[in-house]
Amino acid sequence: MPVEQTYYCRDCGGIMDIKYDYSAPFAKLAAAKPDTSMPGIWKYRELLPVRDPANMVSLGEGDTPLLAVPRVAGHWDLDLNLMIKAEMLNPSGSFKDRPTAVGVSAARENGFEKVVLCSSGNASASAAAYAARAGMECIVFIPAGTDINKVVQAQAYGSRVFCVEGPFSNAFRMAVESAGRYGWANVTSTFMNPFTVEGDKTPAYEFYSQLQGDLPDYILIPISAGPLLVGMYKGFMELMAMGLTERVPALVGVQARACEPIVRAIERGAGEVKSRDGTERTKAGRQSDPQTAYDADGTLTLSIIRRTGGMAVSLDEDEIREATSVVERMSGLYSEPSGAISVGAAAKLFRMGALPAGSRVACMVTGHGFKFSGRNPEQPPLVADLEDLEKVL
Numbered sequence: 001m002p003v004e005q006t007y008y009c010r011d012c013g014g015i016m017d018i019k020y021d022y023s024a025p026f027a028k029l030a031a032a033k034p035d036t037s038m039p040g041i042w043k044y045r046e047l048l049p050v051r052d053p054a055n056m057v058s059l060g061e062g063d064t065p066l067l068a069v070p071r072v073a074g075h076w077d078l079d080l081n082l083m084i085k086a087e088m089l090n091p092s093g094s095f096k097d098r099p100t101a102v103g104v105s106a107a108r109e110n111g112f113e114k115v116v117l118c119s120s121g122n123a124s125a126s127a128a129a130y131a132a133r134a135g136m137e138c139i140v141f142i143p144a145g146t147d148i149n150k151v152v153q154a155q156a157y158g159s160r161v162f163c164v165e166g167p168f169s170n171a172f173r174m175a176v177e178s179a180g181r182y183g184w185a186n187v188t189s190t191f192m193n194p195f196t197v198e199g200d201k202t203p204a205y206e207f208y209s210q211l212q213g214d215l216p217d218y219i220l221i222p223i224s225a226g227p228l229l230v231g232m233y234k235g236f237m238e239l240m241a242m243g244l245t246e247r248v249p250a251l252v253g254v255q256a257r258a259c260e261p262i263v264r265a266i267e268r269g270a271g272e273v274k275s276r277d278g279t280e281r282t283k284a285g286r287q288s289d290p291q292t293a294y295d296a297d298g299t300l301t302l303s304i305i306r307r308t309g310g311m312a313v314s315l316d317e318d319e320i321r322e323a324t325s326v327v328e329r330m331s332g333l334y335s336e337p338s339g340a341i342s343v344g345a346a347a348k349l350f351r352m353g354a355l356p357a358g359s360r361v362a363c364m365v366t367g368h369g370f371k372f373s374g375r376n377p378e379q380p381p382l383v384a385d386l387e388d389l390e391k392v393l
């Protein structure tokens with residue numbers, strides 16, 4: 001049956017999900033033994049919604065290192081078996097390349113020539129990169145007032161960027177409406193495009209393969225509305241459906257204090273996430289998303305966190321700054337603050353007693369340090385000879 005580009009359910013308006021036949025032997029094989037002739041996430045193509053290899057757009061995304069980081073744990077005195085999944089090493093510098101690779105490939109397979117999205121950050125760079133790779137046009141809507149440094153990368157790849165007056169939800173609506181009117185594929189990184197979320201599953205398969213099936217107890221994930229977290233949950237559930245694992249790691253959502261609707265919903269014991277008006281300024285700009293355009297997304301994420309026995313936690317600006325610096329100095333991974341936030345959360349949760357001693361904890365570090373323009377460079381001391389050097393050493 002041909003696949004159609006569909007967003008929300010035509011009957012109930014709900015979020016769409018894609019199903020596979022997990023009993024098929026090829027699917028089992030796909031997760032356990034990746035097709036190494038394919039690049040990046042496409043090793044798992046039997047579990048992705050693109051059929052013709054000619055349509056699989058790849059820049060080598062995925063396959064990111066999973067690194068034990070004992071110096072990070074040691075620095076904070078954490079009795080944890082701590083790991084970092086280095087997602088900043090994806091081709092455009094963030095994990096967004098996973099959902100985008102699938103979204104752009106599915107768009108190509110389904111006959112689209114242009115992609116559109118609303119984003120003020122990494123998703124725009126990613127979509128622009130994959131569109132360039134595929135020879136497709138990319139249109140980006142950003143809320144007016146967005147830090148222009150966040151779209152230089154998208155512009156560099158040749159996408160067309162437009163500012164939209166008003167809050168984030170206006171830019172979101174522009175993407176939806178222009179996609180409808182002009183027949184562009186909307187690859188906005190929320191739950192609205194069921195294909196992009198399929199790309200968010202792929203870290204689950206990599207954990208399985210990198211740890212020889214022995215999955216972590218907890219995975220800490222920076223989230224705004226949470227497609228990455230929900231996608232990873234689906235990936236783990238698929239491994240379970242294929243009989244490859246009996247256990248799904250507890251998934252922990254991490255947000256910046258300045259924008260923490262999911263954390264608040266967990267604290268209130270609420271069944272639904274309520275978007276908040278306006279956005280406070282945060283270094284972790286990626287999470288400063290009030291979710292005014294897609295409340296249902298946050299609510300889905302909330303329910304998945306609960307289902308895994310997970311939790312949600314937020315970090316304030318000082319904690320985010322410290323986490324970023326510790327990740328950089330103690331692991332050698334250059335990270336943007338919104339990506340390092342998961343590692344700070346491990347320290348915070350351990351001190352709160354929420355992560356038992358000895359747990360195996362993996363942190364998704366989602367974005368590259370090159371992305372972050374808010375650093376304050378330190379003026380290096382001036383030295384002319386060894387005597388000068390002696391004085392400063």
Ligand SMILES: *Cc1c(COP(=O)(O)O)cnc(C)c1O
Nearest residue numbers: 122223224225226227228366367
């Ligand atoms: C987009 C993004 C997030 C948030 O991920 P969602 O899946 O949209 O919730 C976190 N960190 C970085 C670096 C991002 O670019």
